[in-house]
Amino acid sequence: MTLITRRTLVTGGALGAGLLLSGCDKLAQQPSFRRILFSGEKINMGLQRALMDRNALAPEFTPDQMSPVFRTNGNSNPNTADYNRHVAENFANWRLDIGGLVDRPLRLSLTDIGAFPQRAQITRHDCVEGWSAIGKWQGPMLGNVLKAAGVRTSARYIVFTCADLWSGAPYYESIDLIDAFHPQTILAWAMNDKRVSVGHGAPIRLRVERHLGYKNAKYVMRIDAVASLAGIGLGKGGYWEDHVNYDWYAGI
Amino acid sequence: MDEPTAPPDTPLAPPIAPIVVYRHRLATRIWHWINAITIFIMIGSGIGILNAHPRLYWGQYGANFDHAWLDLRPYGAILRSGWLTIPAGYNLAISRRWHLLFALVLGFGLLVFMIASLINRHFQRDLRVRAREIGPRHLWADLLAHLRFDFHNPDDPAAYNTLQKLAYVAAIFVLIPLMIFTGLAMSPGMDAAWPWLIELFGGRQSARSIHFIAASGIVLFVIVHLTLVVLAGPIEEVWSMITGRWTLPAAPPPEPAPTSRAEPEAAE
Numbered sequence: 001m002t003l004i005t006r007r008t009l010v011t012g013g014a015l016g017a018g019l020l021l022s023g024c025d026k027l028a029q030q031p032s033f034r035r036i037l038f039s040g041e042k043i044n045m046g047l048q049r050a051l052m053d054r055n056a057l058a059p060e061f062t063p064d065q066m067s068p069v070f071r072t073n074g075n076s077n078p079n080t081a082d083y084n085r086h087v088a089e090n091f092a093n094w095r096l097d098i099g100g101l102v103d104r105p106l107r108l109s110l111t112d113i114g115a116f117p118q119r120a121q122i123t124r125h126d127c128v129e130g131w132s133a134i135g136k137w138q139g140p141m142l143g144n145v146l147k148a149a150g151v152r153t154s155a156r157y158i159v160f161t162c163a164d165l166w167s168g169a170p171y172y173e174s175i176d177l178i179d180a181f182h183p184q185t186i187l188a189w190a191m192n193d194k195r196v197s198v199g200h201g202a203p204i205r206l207r208v209e210r211h212l213g214y215k216n217a218k219y220v221m222r223i224d225a226v227a228s229l230a231g232i233g234l235g236k237g238g239y240w241e242d243h244v245n246y247d248w249y250a251g252i
Numbered sequence: 253m254d255e256p257t258a259p260p261d262t263p264l265a266p267p268i269a270p271i272v273v274y275r276h277r278l279a280t281r282i283w284h285w286i287n288a289i290t291i292f293i294m295i296g297s298g299i300g301i302l303n304a305h306p307r308l309y310w311g312q313y314g315a316n317f318d319h320a321w322l323d324l325r326p327y328g329a330i331l332r333s334g335w336l337t338i339p340a341g342y343n344l345a346i347s348r349r350w351h352l353l354f355a356l357v358l359g360f361g362l363l364v365f366m367i368a369s370l371i372n373r374h375f376q377r378d379l380r381v382r383a384r385e386i387g388p389r390h391l392w393a394d395l396l397a398h399l400r401f402d403f404h405n406p407d408d409p410a411a412y413n414t415l416q417k418l419a420y421v422a423a424i425f426v427l428i429p430l431m432i433f434t435g436l437a438m439s440p441g442m443d444a445a446w447p448w449l450i451e452l453f454g455g456r457q458s459a460r461s462i463h464f465i466a467a468s469g470i471v472l473f474v475i476v477h478l479t480l481v482v483l484a485g486p487i488e489e490v491w492s493m494i495t496g497r498w499t500l501p502a503a504p505p506p507e508p509a510p511t512s513r514a515e516p517e518a519a520e
Contacts, residue, residue, distance in 0.1 A: 017292070018335055020292065021296060021334075021335060021337075021338060021340065022340065024293065024296070024338045024339070024350070025338070025339045025340055028339060028346060028349075028350075036353075037349050037350065037353055038349060039353070040349060040352045040353030040354075040355075040356065041349075041352070043353075043356060044352055044356070047356075048439070048441040048442065048445060051442075051445045051446070052441060052444060052445035053445070056444040056445055057444060058440060058443060058444045059443055059444075059447055059450055061312065065312055065313075066313075067313045067315065067317075067318065068317065068318070069315075069316075069317035069318075070315075071315045071316050071317060124312060124313060124440075124456060126438075126440050126456065127305070127315075128304070128344065128348070129304035129305040129344065130301065130302070130304055130305035130460060131305050131307075131309075131314060131315035131316070131457075132312070132313045132314055132315065132456050132457055133313050133315050134312060134313045209440070209444075210440050210441050210443075210444045211440060211441070212440060240345075244343075244344075244345045245345040245346065245349070246345045246348075247345075247348065247349075247352075250440075251439060251440055251441025251442075252352055252439040252440075252441055252442070
């Protein structure tokens, strides 16, 4: 093997790698391959659900393990006329609507929400980008609120509609009933022993601790029990899922 | 009678049939090529994911206001270049789709390969590192042999040399398992299912840092591996990883044997 041939081979290898990379992008554009690529979400969800007890808890931490600064991300102020009015009134006239496939639709004030049995938890918030922050969250278990509303057996998902607008439409997220009735899934009105700030989702932020940050919807205004995600937004179960193909199952 | 005779100035060499040995078992070859593609995709998509927050921390938490032990933002222009990432343009969601699908191929591929290599005795026969081989004198002799581009024990040319074995053992039993388990430790779902994962690595951000370090180790392995394949004779080496059959290199001119080499083993 002469050196020239080796050099040719190395160059060829580098070119080949480049072609492979661009080939990956071409492949990902093919609808049939895209289906395979996107099937990883279902497989990972199936495996995780099979390995995980339904009520397996996300790790909880002690106060000395909390992040000194819990950064904000995504939208840090909905800044709509309605929302600004609620902020000015300190959310006194704000109400959380719970509807959809429920027997008793609810309209809860912050006082009503505070009257439910409370759960406080120090948990880690994992952003899809890779950073983590540990904070303390408090609020009623979503499961208890849903029981009070009487979720019908036809419901399969819980959809959260938020006050912040993204390209004119409200941010929304959805979880299934396994996560909705998980003990650590709470409607947090307090963070680090204070009312949740505007930057972190005032007045109510969903905490769904076995999922990445984007599932933990801020500024929750409405909660609906639904049978299907079709017809809501673009049908993929959340703003980021609809618009940039984030996984609906964000446990990984 | 005109009998063909060799010209007087060239001595007649005895005809030597090239010796072909069966070197790579089927499981090794299948796993090798699946992994070649998988590792390539994992590195490209992994860099794409890293670009979303190119700062690394130790401990349970870590974000912008916390101390990062490694801040790769100054290298953002390189890390975001299209020839390095999958997809070519920054797209966290699609990088994650590639990464989390092929992570399954990597994890279950390694598991199946490990079981197959215990059954076909590839591990015991070819990768077992003997105490004698990791003595400093032996390693030094092996290193010198590498620097002479002499990769094969003349008594058993098909056997792996010690440094080669150590590199394979490090990749198969340390680096790839470390990638898999630190990867799992970053999953909030898996942390609930297997809380020991996060204990094992001392926190999610530590797991993320170790994931990056082990990935750098794999990149180094790939670079050294490809360089040595090229030096050892790329066509013959690649062909043997496809067919399993490897032609012994022509015997080198006689020279004093190195002080110690791996003991000969029966090649299949």
